[in-house]
Amino acid sequence: MTGWIVRCISSYHPANVNLYIVQTVLIYVGPPIYSASAYNIVGRLMNYLPVHAVLNPNRVLITFVYIGAAVESMTVAGAAKNASAGSNLSEYKAGGTLIAVGLILQGAVETVVIAIVATVHRRCARAGKVPRNVRKLCITLYGTSTLVLLRCIFRAVEAFEMFSHLACRENCGPILSHEWFLYAFELGPMLVFTWWLNVLHPGRSLPNEKNRYLDLDGRTERLGPGWVDRRSTWATFVDPFDLGGMMKGEPAHDLYWLRPNEWPVCDDGSFALGTASNARNRVEEKPGEIPLAREV
Template structure:
């Protein structure tokens, strides 16, 4: 029974935890495109992780009660309700992630600065979040089917009676998510240093000071979109990208043009070639 409970918990727990990788990419993308950031880039991971932690707590509690219910119908139902609530909240979080990425993508497109690396990352985030969303919808439908067939021993509904649904809508999306994120690893498209950003010309990369908010940290948590600053007509963060001449140009290539890399051996090799060319 204990192994079965652990198995149920981990199956429901894994996809939301895995989604945290995508949340981190969104924050790093905002650091790379600070002029198009929806809110404080360094708050993205924290906001979504806290939301994900709440979802995780509900889902884990539900999975544990559901797996340990045995013949206790009331516990079985309460566990299922918690799982359904957790899945719906997870779907809402994924929709919010897609909306944030869409806002960044739209702003960059309007400014005419959507290089290949940014476009690839946006497509990756759209795709991976959609797969998690698809999985959540499947699990919600499955949970409602369970409620309608309590005590059923056979022909309990198509999802409960056919294992291929599980492979198609749980295993399949998560497997594609895994391969997609590894084949198009964000380390190939974003700089390691968060201070490095893409200039408004869409090609040049500069080493800026990093995102700086003049407000108290608690204010950035309570008002991440800086509504107060927008109402006053003066944003609370430093728009350092409007002063490009103050920041040095990165001489080791550009991720926007596919000539930069986070791999140290590649950087060293490129530096040697540049020095040889100068000689």
């Protein structure tokens, strides 16, 4: 939002290079930050469906955030170089190269996120149990990631057009000559992204507790121990998919969902059935008593 406000101000002061740099950098770096919210939802979805998890749910956010930080750094550096290059053609090219690499990486990351969500969704479908809240979350994640991917494709096309018209003074190509492309393919997708996550807020479909999971029957929710990986933290970063354990047939995480009788049933409703809510506490507390839904 700040980037677009500064862009509006910058249009009245076209000779102010600092305003141009600020709006360029902020508009470029917004979508990758938005994507971090989707990464968080993916991790929480796999906490809720541990039996279908592709990798350690507790490592999804931080793994993708590190990758996103690399993308962000390249995008910021490229946008700053590009905006401040002036007549320096080598700086302009260097900035454009960094932006292009960042866009390619961002697009690759969004493709991986879509693939992970699709894998979880497909596993649920094969098990014959895709609750309404899970279906809604999957559709939301498909949509938001596709919007970011669409924006990356637009920016990549823009970058190629920019490099092919480095010395132009007029008729520099449709994207560079008409600002509505920027509003339609940069601002538009991010506005829809914001609207989508507010209308279909994931907090309505997922519990607050990370250790609350959906049982194998697709209806009952229990409070388990949460995802327990017996490997070191460093090992989970090096091999987040636990490929070594899968090849040996000995996964490094505890399959606690196969022992449902050990974990208490949540008696405040079920998100899968639409009877639970994060907005209010459905458990009636008595003095000195811990509600079942809060026991571990």
